[in-house]
Amino acid sequence: MAASSSNDRLDDAYDDAVDDALDDALDDAFDEKFEAMFNSFVKQNEEKMKKKKRAYIEREREKGHLRLWNDYFSDDATYPPHIFRRRFRMTKDLFMRIVTRLADEVPYFQQRRNATGRLGLSPLQKCTAAIRMMAYGTAADAVDEYLRLGATTALLCLEHFTEGIISLFGDEYLRRPTADDLQRLLNIGEQRGFPGMIGSIDCMHWEWKNCPTAWRGQYTRGSGKPTIVLKAVASQDLWICTRFLDLQVH
Known part of the structure; x- marks a missing residue:
């Protein structure tokens, strides 16, 4: 009887040891799996954040304005008036009248300096971007290489240009004929x-x-x-x- 009781206690101890070892193994496997899944989730989110981050491109906008000025608006411009008329779909005098009014009365077209003292895009660059997109029906980033402004900025130029034209010239040119x-x-x-x-x-x-x-x-x-x-x-x-x-x- 005593031997049987002793064997039962040994069996119980063995079963407890097996259960503890199994629980530890399951806990370790779960922790390992959970850690791997968590690290994978964090890595994917980090990759998505990196993809969404916009890369800054130094376009040297001052060079864009200088080239535009030398090509069409300087006293010895590269391209004569008839080419300006064909490419801008209007005379230079009319274009400059529009640019002057927009720069004087629409804040978006006023050239300002940023916190570092650097000048932003000129009114000529912004208005030319809008005119080129309308005249040629091109995509927003088509003017980037010449005028040195991104697609998002080009679309803003077009939006503010059309709103400014309607606001400043609507009563004179968009009225009903008498x-x-x-x-x-x-x-x-x-x-x-x-x-x-x-x-x-x-x-x-x-x-x-x-x-x-x-x-x-x-x-x-x-x-x-x-x-x-x-x-x-x-x-x-x-x-x-x-x-x-x-x-x-x-």
Whole structure:
């Protein structure tokens, strides 16, 4: 009887030792696995943070302004007025009038110094970026190499430029024509052999990216993509120009 009791105690001690060893092994395995997963998670987050961090590029914006000035605005500019007219879609006098008004009355186009005393982008650089993007329909970063400004800044230039033009020149150039204006246009049309014509009309198809699915068939032509028609009526000198969208079924 005593021997049997002693054997039971040994079995219990053995079982306890096995259970303790198993628990320790499981704890060690869990800790190891958890630490590996935690380190992997931290590493992934660090990599994402590094990817999101914007790298600063020293574009030397002063050189961009100097080259632009020497090419088009200095007394002995590289390119003559007719090339300026073709590339900027307006005369130099008109462009400078716009730049001067924007620089005087729109804070965004006023050249300032930063905390280190370095001048920011000039009004010429900002306005040229906006004009080039509109004139050529280029991407925002297409003007980076010549004007030395990034895509985000170029888009801001375009946004503030259009808002400034509407604010400063809207009452004069974006108003509805008066009776005298229409009569002048009729006289010009008659002189050019088109009596009774106020302006000429043109149109283009513009892809409707967010066209509702239920409407796609009504606005799809041979290209297979839904489009809307942008129409414009303009005088011979673009003094009067109205635009409207045609949403009729093609």
